[in-house]
Each structure stands twice: as C-alpha cells, then as structure tokens.
Amino acid sequence: MAKGFVVISAERCKGCGFCVEFCPTKVLALASAFNSKGYHPPHVVNSDKCSGCDLCGMYCPDFAIFGARNAR
Amino acid sequence: MSDTLLEVLPEIPEDAHNPVEPFLRMDRMPHIWCPGCGIGTTVNCFARALQSSQVDLKKTVIVSGIGCTGRVAGYANLDSFHTTHGRAIPFATGMKLANPELNVVVYSGDGDLFAIGGNHFIHAARRNMDIKVVCVNNMIYAMTGGQTAPTTPGTSVTSTAPYGVYEPTFNLPALAEAAGASYVARWTTFHVKQVAKSMEEMMKKKGFCFIEIISPCPTLYQRRNKMGDALDAMKYYKEASKVRNGAPTSETTLSKTGEIVVGKFVDRDRPDYLEVLKAQMVSVLGDRYTEPENSCCEC
Ligand SMILES: Cc1ncc(C[n+]2csc(CCOP(=O)(O)OP(=O)(O)O)c2C)c(N)n1
Numbered sequence: 183m184a185k186g187f188v189v190i191s192a193e194r195c196k197g198c199g200f201c202v203e204f205c206p207t208k209v210l211a212l213a214s215a216f217n218s219k220g221y222h223p224p225h226v227v228n229s230d231k232c233s234g235c236d237l238c239g240m241y242c243p244d245f246a247i248f249g250a251r252n253a254r
Numbered sequence: 255m256s257d258t259l260l261e262v263l264p265e266i267p268e269d270a271h272n273p274v275e276p277f278l279r280m281d282r283m284p285h286i287w288c289p290g291c292g293i294g295t296t297v298n299c300f301a302r303a304l305q306s307s308q309v310d311l312k313k314t315v316i317v318s319g320i321g322c323t324g325r326v327a328g329y330a331n332l333d334s335f336h337t338t339h340g341r342a343i344p345f346a347t348g349m350k351l352a353n354p355e356l357n358v359v360v361y362s363g364d365g366d367l368f369a370i371g372g373n374h375f376i377h378a379a380r381r382n383m384d385i386k387v388v389c390v391n392n393m394i395y396a397m398t399g400g401q402t403a404p405t406t407p408g409t410s411v412t413s414t415a416p417y418g419v420y421e422p423t424f425n426l427p428a429l430a431e432a433a434g435a436s437y438v439a440r441w442t443t444f445h446v447k448q449v450a451k452s453m454e455e456m457m458k459k460k461g462f463c464f465i466e467i468i469s470p471c472p473t474l475y476q477r478r479n480k481m482g483d484a485l486d487a488m489k490y491y492k493e494a495s496k497v498r499n500g501a502p503t504s505e506t507t508l509s510k511t512g513e514i515v516v517g518k519f520v521d522r523d524r525p526d527y528l529e530v531l532k533a534q535m536v537s538v539l540g541d542r543y544t545e546p547e548n549s550c551c552e553c
C-alpha cells in the first residue's frame with residue numbers, strides 16, 4: 183500500500199500544472215478531460231508512489247488538491 | 255469537501271480535508287485569482303505558518319491594501335481588514351497601538367506597499383513597529399491593468415511603458431534593512447517550504463518583519479513580456495534562485511531574467527516602538543506614567 187494519498191477537487195482546479203510539475207514522485211498528470219470551467223485538472227497516474235507529503239497542496243494556488251499520509 | 259472529486263481512491267478516509275481549509279473562508283471559493291497566479295500559493299504557506307507558529311487566531315488580524323494581493327485579507331479566516339490603497343501599514347499601526355496584544359499581519363502587493371504606500375513602509379520599519387509585512391511581488395500593478403510599479407525590472411514592457419521600463423527599481427530587502435526592519439527575507443513561490451518557515455519565524459518575532467515573495471502574474475506581467483505561463487515562471491524561479499542566507503542586501507537587486515538571490519537576510523533584535531515609547535515616558539514622568547488601559551473588549 184502507498185504511504186499516502188492525494189485528493190483532488192477537480193471543479194476548483196484551474197489547470198496550472200504546478201502540482202504535476204513539482205510532485206517529487208510524479209504521481210500526477212493533467213487529465214485530458216475538462217472540468218466544467220474548461221480546465222484540465224490533474225489525475226493520479228502513479229498512486230503507489232504517493233508519499234502523502236502534501237507538496238502538491240502547498241503549491242496549488244486554488245486549494246484544489248492535497249496529500250496526506252495513510253494511517254498506520 | 256463539497257466539490258466533486260475526480261479521484262476518489264478507496265483508501266481515502268471520509269474525514270480527510272485540505273489542511274488549509276480551517277484558515278480560509280471556503281464559502282468564498284473559488285477565488286478571483288487567474289490560473290497560475292502565485293498569490294494562492296503564498297496563502298497556503300501562510301495557512302501553514304498560522305498552524306505551526308501556534309499563534310492565537312482570535313488575536314491575529316490581517317490587513318491588506320488594494321490590488322489582487324489585497325484580496326488575501328478577504329479570504330483569510332481571521333479578523334480581516336481590506337483597507338484603502340497604500341494604507342494597510344498605517345491602519346495596522348493603529349490597530350497595534352490600540353490593542354498591543356494583537357498579532358498584526360499586513361499582506362499586500364508591491365505597488366500597494368512600495369509606490370503609494372512606500373512612505374508608510376519606511377517609517378513603520380524605522381520605528382520598529384511590531385507588525386509583520388508580507389509583500390507578494392509580482393513586479394507590476396496587476397489589478398489595474400499592468401502598469402509599471404517601482405519594482406518592475408528594467409526593459410519590461412508594461413501598459414504604461416510600451417517601449418520598456420527604463421527607471422531603476424527598488425531593491426526591497428535593502429530598503430527594509432536600511433529603514434530598520436528586524437527581520438527581512440525573500441523567497442519565490444517555488445520555495446513553498448521556506449516561505450512557510452519564514453512566515454512562522456515572522457509570527458514569533460517581535461518588531462517589524464518583512465518577507466518578500468516573488469510571484470507569477472501570467473496575465474498582466476508575463477503575457478506582455480512573452481514570458482510564458484505561470485509554470486514557466488515557476489521553472490525560472492527554480493533555476494535562477496540562489497539561496498544566500500545572510501547575504502548583504504546590497505547584493506539582492508532583481509532583474510528581469512537574471513539571478514534571484516533568496517534567503518533570510520536580516521534577523522536582529524532592537525526595542526520595538528511600544529518599548530521605546532514606554533521607556534521614554536517612564537524616564538520623563540516616573541511614577542506619573544500609567545500604561546494606557548486596553549479598552550478593547552474580550553472576544
Ligand atoms: C488611491 C488609489 N489610487 C489608485 C488606485 C488604483 N489601484 C488599485 S490596485 C493598484 C495597484 C496594485 O498593485 P499591487 O499592490 O502590486 O497589487 P497586485 O494587483 O499586483 O497584487 C492601483 C494603482 C486605488 N484603488 N486607490
């Protein structure tokens with residue numbers, strides 16, 4: 183099981199790509215799907231690698247994503 | 255979490271929430287800032303600093319001037335004051351004097367704090383007023399359409415400098431140090447951990463503290479200068495920044511595309527305004543001096 187998980191509020195995302203670029207373990211990629219405002223939100227492509235460090239959350243200017251560590 | 259989640263992985267606990275949410279007015283989201291605007295990133299750092307410094311949130315106030323950055327006060331879940339353009343610092347000074355128990359944070363833009371508000375900045379620093387000033391420096395008057403600010407680096411094209419800016423700019427850390435600030439640091443929005451740590455230090459430090467955060471404005475600064483999008487700015491910050499804690503502030507001048515010296519430059523102790531005021535009154539008046547009563551109600 184991965185050390186952490188990431189939660190994405192796709193509707194709040196404006197597609198800047200900060201979270202994708204600066205995730206240290208490349209857990210994320212921008213989706214080809216659009217949200218209702220026309221932005222491409224990130225989706226998880228590598229869930230096993232997520233450490234729950236929440237760097238994505240620190241970078242996200244729209245408070246649309248965060249990571250947390252799994253209990254255990 | 256009211257929004258639809260694109261990814262709901264089975265292992266996500268139901269009560270998981272973004273750690274910044276308690277510090278923000280989530281009912282006011284989505285905010286007005288453009289895609290990739292760095293202001294929101296600085297707010298994440300501020301939320302974490304409020305948490306890690308363990309300040310009493312009931313005694314912490316945030317004061318902003320006018321501008322895109324000026325909107326921060328309205329999104330922070332604190333007692334928030336959105337004042338007039340350039341006047342956040344005198345407003346904050348008044349609050350501190352009226353109720354010295356408050357932690358007073360000023361959060362505003364480079365134009366607000368250093369053009370129309372520049373005089374207030376230098377005098378609050380000179381007095382070592384115990385207020386904490388965060389400047390989001392996007393190098394432009396963003397909200398009003400991208401006019402030249404005193405921080406716009408040379409040769410940049412702005413709405414008021416179609417042939418390029420030729421005036422020299424302010425070097426904000428040098429200005430703050432020379433005027434007397436107790437704490438001076440500069441980071442960029444790439445340096446999220448360092449910004450959060452500096453903000454934590456600032457919340458714990460007595461006296462006039464100043465943190466400059468270089469931040470992307472893709473809409474009104476970068477677009478006119480063909481500097482790409484916000485992610486390009488973040489990559490530039492990553493590559494061009496050089497951490498030099500304790501660097502002489504004479505060496506921290508910024509340019510359009512050159513090196514960005516970041517770090518903590520000043521951390522010194524000298525009596526703050528209220529201490530000096532009291533010492534002077536006691537020395538002249540002796541027993542006749544009584545501390546002004548704090549007339550603010552308990553809340
Ligand atoms: C007295 C007064 N003069 C001018 C303005 C117009 N005005 C609003 S915001 C602003 C500049 C904001 O620049 P900055 O502080 O850098 O904030 P940013 O939008 O870049 O975050 C100006 C000139 C005003 N609101 N009030």
Ligand code: SF4
Nearest residue numbers: 195196198199201242
């Ligand atoms: S950092 Fe936030 S706004 Fe930017 S792409 Fe990621 S989730 Fe979307």
Ligand code: SF4
Nearest residue numbers: 205233235236238249
């Ligand atoms: S929590 Fe850390 S590892 Fe997980 S997606 Fe976010 S940045 Fe990547």
Ligand code: SF4
Nearest residue numbers: 287288291322396471
């Ligand atoms: S105009 Fe610039 S500073 Fe203002 S919200 Fe947009 S990107 Fe941010």
Ligand SMILES: [Mg+2]
Nearest residue numbers: 363364365394
């Ligand atoms: Mg500005």
